[in-house]
Amino acid sequence: MAETVSGTARRAPRVPRPSVSGALVAAVVLVALLVPALVPLDEQAVDLGARLRPPSWSHPFGTDEVGRDLLLRCVYGLRVSLLVGVVAAFAATVVGTAVGALAGALGGWADRVVMRVVDLCSSVPHLLLGIFVVAMFRPGVWPVIVSVAFTHWLSTARIVRAEVLSLRSRPYIDAAVAGGSSRWRVTVRHLLPGVLPQAGLAAVLMVPHAIWHESALSFLGLGLPTHQASLGNMVQAARGSLLAGDWWPTLFPGLFIIVPTLAVAGLAATWRDRLNPRRRSEPTL
């Protein structure tokens, strides 16, 4: 038992290997982008003669309560979820990077005020804050994107600020300041490029979070309108057939949420090891 003296046992494969997770992410993106263009099938095609068929060769995921093919609907749902997730994560990253870089570069009381606001927003549970925003602004695509971005920029702001603070003490920044660069120029030309890798990593990791939040809001009936069926809407719509004993309309949309999340987590872990070679990091979700 007592053989783990060296660190050999620490490098256990925990999530799919980099190549596997990279391939998975690529597959998810390609499927979401290309299937609607290449596959000439209508995901809204109703076939009342084939309602709630269990998975079979002609319908690998089965059919829903009006006979629509669930595999096709999952792909289209993934497309909607991915689009909302990417837009929300991008918005959150832009806001978080701007606020974090500003706080870190300005320092002093501006930094303190900004970080107090960040702490304040973090003390309300994210999903609850999201629910509140969506409820006040009425469910829809943009309120959902705004509510996800509004609750997710905080972590990016913290990461970017910490990175800016550590960069500020580097010699090349001192050199730039000594060379007469203005504070604005130092921030935009020297600090911001330095934090972009970290911000990019945060953005990639945020996409699954955003998808998770969007699906939770949609499931609660506070998300996307039902004609823009995201994966969360699909789980919500499947509740009736689940209570009648049919599991497949619930199971597959959920798996479509889990798989991209795991793939992104694996990819992000590799990315983080590149950024930070000395420390082998655990993948975080």
Add this chain to the structure above:
Amino acid sequence: MTRGSARLPWGPMARMAGRRLLAAVPVLAAVTFGVFAIAAASPFDPAQAYAGSAGLSAGQGVLDQLRENLGADRPFAVRWWDWITAALTGDLGDSSSLRQPVAQVIGERVGWSVLLCAVAFALALAVGTALGVLAARRRGGLFDRAVTSVAYALEAAPPFWLGLLAIWLFALKLDALPAGGLTDTGSDAATPGQIASHVVLPAVVLAVSQLPWFVLYVRQGVGDALEEDPVRGARARGLRERTVLLHHALRSGLLPVLTLIGSRVPELITGALLVETVFSWPGIASATVEAATKVDFPLLAALTVLATAAVLVGNLLSDLLYGLADPRVGFDG
């Protein structure tokens, strides 16, 4: 770590709690202000919400009158101040969807949420610790890889989806547990036995959604402790592997986890929002979702503030435990 309760530093702990209580006042005030500001910026109309479906056919004059009666025509900062001063006397306004005082809604429902969350939390802590220790025993081994893989998958799985699948399996297929609610349909009296059988499924699902964090952190903490000198020394003294694992590694590996559990309150609330809705559990989390779908601002505002207060209490608990576990940290924060 087996200090007598008499030797607990009550004084510094109480002072820390007092300071945090004072610090919480501006935080809660700011959160309520933000809530009112968001509502003021939104197309939400209190008069329409109060009038309900009758408001759709009501004339503009009636709505204006109602708006004046409700005080909704005044600036939001004034309404915010009125709300704060009324809240201090225990008056949180009336819920427009349930047509009863908000304080009464919270009083009736908060206990059920606390029960659900407490059972789930205890379950997640116990099972998560056990699995984490077993996985840490041989990192990279088959069991470790299985546990961590499942943990990552569960972390990614939406709790509402887990809840629905649990209903399908345990309530529909196995017919072992009720699918939701607090009591069986047709019986009004909530007997302890009925409540116990109804709390099992939602609590297990909520626990499972919290489990990955516990498993991964305990595994990390205990695994790291297993590679440190005290454990190596214990092994060198020839102690049994079980003693090393449970008395040395677990003790030092679990402490960082224990100090972090207070910071799990936001995740617990997030999970409760989804799980209570799936299982029709009559707690405040499901009331929050109902209030949101019916745009019930008074209830939603009060529950948002309540959740924030719970998060602050959790943070305080975390820091108190941290100070207890590591005397170098102390209670100055």
